[in-house]
Amino acid sequence: MIKSRSKRILITNDDGYNAVGLKLLEAIALSLSDDVWIVAPEAEQSGKGHALTLSEPLRFRQVDEKYFAVKGTPTDCVMMALHRIMPDDQKPTLLLSGVNRGCNLAEDMTYSGTISAAMEGTICGIPSVAFSQEIARHYPHDLFQTARDHGLSMLRKLLQVPWEDGVLMNVNFPLDSEHVRGIKVTSQGFRDDAELFITEREDVRGDDYYWLGFRRQYGSPKPGTDLAALQEGYISVTPLHLNLTHEKSLAAMRDSINKDF
Numbered sequence: 001m002i003k004s005r006s007k008r009i010l011i012t013n014d015d016g017y018n019a020v021g022l023k024l025l026e027a028i029a030l031s032l033s034d035d036v037w038i039v040a041p042e043a044e045q046s047g048k049g050h051a052l053t054l055s056e057p058l059r060f061r062q063v064d065e066k067y068f069a070v071k072g073t074p075t076d077c078v079m080m081a082l083h084r085i086m087p088d089d090q091k092p093t094l095l096l097s098g099v100n101r102g103c104n105l106a107e108d109m110t111y112s113g114t115i116s117a118a119m120e121g122t123i124c125g126i127p128s129v130a131f132s133q134e135i136a137r138h139y140p141h142d143l144f145q146t147a148r149d150h151g152l153s154m155l156r157k158l159l160q161v162p163w164e165d166g167v168l169m170n171v172n173f174p175l176d177s178e179h180v181r182g183i184k185v186t187s188q189g190f191r192d193d194a195e196l197f198i199t200e201r202e203d204v205r206g207d208d209y210y211w212l213g214f215r216r217q218y219g220s221p222k223p224g225t226d227l228a229a230l231q232e233g234y235i236s237v238t239p240l241h242l243n244l245t246h247e248k249s250l251a252a253m254r255d256s257i258n259k260d261f
Contacts, residue, residue, distance in 0.1 A: 007093050008033065008035045008093055009032065009035065009037070009093070009096060010037050010078070010082075010094070010096070010126070011029055011036065011038045011040070011095075011096050011097070012039055012041075012077045012081070012095070012097050012117045013040050013074065013099075013100065013113075013117070014041065014044070014046050014048065014074045014112070014117065015045075016040065016041055016042070016044045017038070017040040017041060017042060017069040019040075020101070020144060021099030021101055022098075022099070024099050024144055024147055024151065025099050026038060028096075028151045028155060029096055031152050032152075032155070037066045037067075037086055038063075038066065038067045039078070040070070040077055041070055041071075041073065041076075042069040042070060042071045042072075043071075045073050045074055045113045046102075047111050048116070049110065050075050051075060051113075051116075052073065052075055052076060052079075053073060058071065058072050058076055058080060060080055060084075068080075068081070073116075074097065074113040074120075075113075075116055078120040078121055079120065091125075092121075092126050094127055094128070094159075095117070095118060095127070095128040095129070096128075096129055096131065096155075097114050097115070097118045097121075097128065097129070097130045098114050098131030099131040099133050099144060099147045099151065099173075100112070100130070100131065100132035101133065101143070102132065102134070103132050103133070103135075103230060104130065104170060104172065105132075105188075105226045105236070106189045106191050106221075106225070106226065107190060109170065109188065109240070112132075114131075115170055115240070117130070118168045118170070119242060122166060122242055127163060127168075128168045128169070129155065129168065129169045129171060130168065130169070130170045131147065131173070133172075134172065134173060134230060135175065139175065141177075143175075146173040146174055146180060149180075151173075154237075157183075158237070163239075166241055166242045167239050167240065167241055169237060169238070169239060170236075171235065171236070171238075172229075172230055172235070173235055174230050180234070180235065181232065181234050183235045184236055184237070186228070186229045186236045187224055187226070188225065188226060189221045189222060190225075190227075191219045196213075197213050198210050198211070198213075199213065
């Protein structure tokens with residue numbers, strides 16, 4: 001369980017090593033520790049989920065002191081940080097991922113590189129938090145203002161609460177910083193609107209190609225979910241667990257499926 005403030009913090013993301021949200025998260029981390037490391041993707045890796053790079057070599061370069069860019073996925077970054085880049089004498093006591101440009105709510109969690117990096121940290125026994133910020137096109141103010149205003153205090157609150165092993169925290173900030181109503185601990189929601197769209201285009205050789213995209217609609221979310229919290233102007237905190245077993249189905253299937261041969 002996590003009970004005390006961290007001494008060595010590892011930061012990563014899926015938006016790339018020079019992303020605005022990463023710099024913000026670095027500033028938050030430096031308020032808690034002077035031993036902050038950044039190991040983040042060389043290029044944007046949004047939607048890569050928990051992917052590993054296995055069919056080609058991984059490369060990294062040093063950007064600055066304790067600051068590295070990896071040509072790979074967010075999960076690659078965590079693995080390289082822990083097993084190659086950072087000193088072996090003391091692994092991080094906290095991993096922070098984000099602040100992602102865009103929310104990671106509901107089924108987003110299955111695609112999110114931001115959350116997957118926090119999952120990998122949790123697998124390695126490191127308390128991990130994923131941070132994401134709601135955005136909107138043509139928003140006239142700082143897109144990350146809510147995270148700037150509440151990120152540090154939110155993290156301090158989380159560090160004061162014991163976590164069980166195998167648990168990571170998923171934090172989402174609403175867009176409008178001036179009208180944040182508070183914080184809600186939530187469960188994972190599910191959207192009731194179709195959000196995937198595929199656009200077909202033609203290249204200069206006359207061959208078809210496609211763009212995948214998502215329309216991030218809230219729909220009519222159930223109360224108590226992450227979707228409902230963001231829609232109502234609250235910061236959402238969702239505890240996630242690595243164990244994907246559905247215990248109710250497990251119990252129900254034992255009698256009908258179990259059999260010795």
